[in-house]
Amino acid sequence: MLEVRDLDAFYGGAQILRGLSLKVGEGEVVALLGRNGAGKSTTLKSIMGLVRPRAGSVAFEGREIAGLPSYRICRLGLGYVPEERRIFKELSVLENLEVGRREAAPGYPPWTPERLFELFPNLAERRGNAGGDLSGGEQQMLTIARTLMGNPRLLLLDEPSEGIAPLLVELLAKTLRTLKGQGLTLLLSEQNLHFARALSDRAYIIEGGAIRYEGTIAELDARPEIRSAYLVV
Template identity: 50%
Template sequence: MTAPHPNATPVPVDTVLNVQGIDACYGSSQVLFNMCLNVRRGETLALLGRNGAGKSTTMKSIAGVVAARSGSIELLGKQVRGRAPHAIARLGIGFVPEDRQIFPDLTVEDNLTIAIKPSADGQTEWTLQRVYDMLPLLQPLRHRLGGQLSGGEQQMLTVGRALMGNPSVLLLDEPSEGLAPIMVQKIGALIQTLRARGTTIVLAEQNLQFCLGLADRAVVIDKGKDVFCGSIAELNQNEDIKHRYLSV
């Protein structure tokens, strides 16, 4: 069992994901420094920061795509740091990467069905039909190749693919990035619906305004370190934090 990190913060009893003191590097360049966050069951946590602050690296470290070289990452009380990405996915992490990574030569339906797996405790709450019900724009496109979709349609497909794995935590990395305003609204509505259904979400974003009606709490990251943790309302009222770490 991994010993608690010396700077570990108290963890609520309903915590699903607990990240304490992780460091991460790309080669010899360190990107994360003692990064901490925790997410409670049914909560949407916004991970906010400027471009290059370390949001995507935090997400990738949780998903095992980037190896955290120290610290602790616990999912439902189980240590996942050091495990392979596919093993972490099987334990309950659903990762929607910033660059989507759909299969362009497979149909929409094949992109979804290739990701089918039960949850870590054997449940199959998310089925193909339920994903189509949640994402109605995908069903008419089910025979279209992934590479023929618009950016917004690909983003919806990537979220649907993650849901097909019945995750305990859904990691959404910059889901509104580069999308037309109408698709940004649709993504926001989707996150709101998932939140209302009790899905546990970590939402990495640069845009605080996008997160205001979606997130319960926020962690602000700057230069690979968490510099604020509190409710989304507290963050919105903190002009100093917004000016220092979120203004462009």
């Protein structure tokens, strides 16, 4: 579904991504693991067109999307959940969802607020509350729900477990497993190996803007030296 090849990306004169390549198959959950500053967020932003790659290719369902503006990439079926969440704090939960509404592609069941409230019962209870009144974990759920209202076929999540309470982390993992069971394809950047392990089929490890390891979660579990070299803080 998604293929990134030999991607270079810069912030000004500083090179962040160096020949980065990865693939995500339809229906897979793939984790991009690495320490802070390794290039995880830049990878997702480059896929979404928020950072313009200087070299390399990004193909979604066989179509080259590198260089397209973000709104066109979104319309093709990619959804992006930023680390910063960026909810509209003055708007209610329901109003935040309506902001993200887009028609579903033919043959795909559309996401509606009612369907999302079944998936996120915490939000159902607070549908009339302002986004700024929610806890950090609830805001993360709202960000994911708002992105789903755009009916993406591939969801990019940037550090979804960061900064939220452990109980809500477990609830979020359960929700993402439900989405996986419904056939949604996920690419998530994470530092939390436990969280990624509970969801992912495969993992890439990024360090210094380049992929240093690729394998299944089981293969990564069997390689403690890889975890020590690239993931232990």
